[in-house]
Amino acid sequence: MVVDMQLTEYWDQFSKTNTQLLEYMGALSLCDSLFDKSNLLKLAKLYKYDFDDSDLIDLEGQLEIFYYSCIKDERFTTLKGIFELSHLMVSTGKHRSYHLVYKLLKLALTLLVATASVERCFSKMKLLKTDLRNKISVDFLNDELLWNVETDAFVKVENEKLIEQFQMMSTRR
Structure with missing residues (x-):
């Protein structure tokens, strides 16, 4: 029963396409x-x-040879994830011999980061785009999203420099 509940929660969380991507990766x-x-x-x-x-x-040929060369190498038997695999491939030089396998590995690692960034942006947009703010312009929404998503970068901006930059802009009414 507990397993069924966890499976149901899993299927609700991930679409079929996402599940296939995770399986492929x-x-x-x-x-x-x-x-x-x-x-x-x-x-x-x-x-x-x-x-x-x-x-x-x-x-297809590279994958076959890559797998059999790696299972015979002790360094590849203790890996804990594809991130460690990419590092070990570079340190052993296998990224040159199996360049297509390495390319696929890089794309898989990039997919994880890109997907998380997009999800974070949509989550922030859901919070920002309320009924009260529904009529704001696209430019203002983009600026507001940038401000909310990239908070780490904006924290580093010094207030004095921001004030100076604002004062150098054209005069307003």
Whole structure:
């Protein structure tokens, strides 16, 4: 019963597409039970501008050789995630030998960051765009979103410099 409740919550949280993406990215794990060449090829097909048909054929061969070369190397057996895999590939020079595998790994790591940033922006917009603020201009909304999303950057701005910049602007009524 508890497992059913957790599964229901999981399916409510993630769409089918998101679940497939997570499954495809999980296939980058070098654990014997998780590494899945077919899922990695499906992931590469999603990046049609980065992998053409010949790249997909080459990637299939690289994945096969990459997996067998890594399971024989002790350094690759203790990895805890794809971030550590990318670091180890660079430090061992495997990113040059298996450049398409590394490219896929970089795209998977970028997807995580890009998705989180977009989600954070939409969450902030949901808070800002209320019924009372529904008639504000797009420019004002963009400025307000920038201010709310990038708070860390704005905290570093000194008040004196901001006042000086404002005073140098044209005079207002």
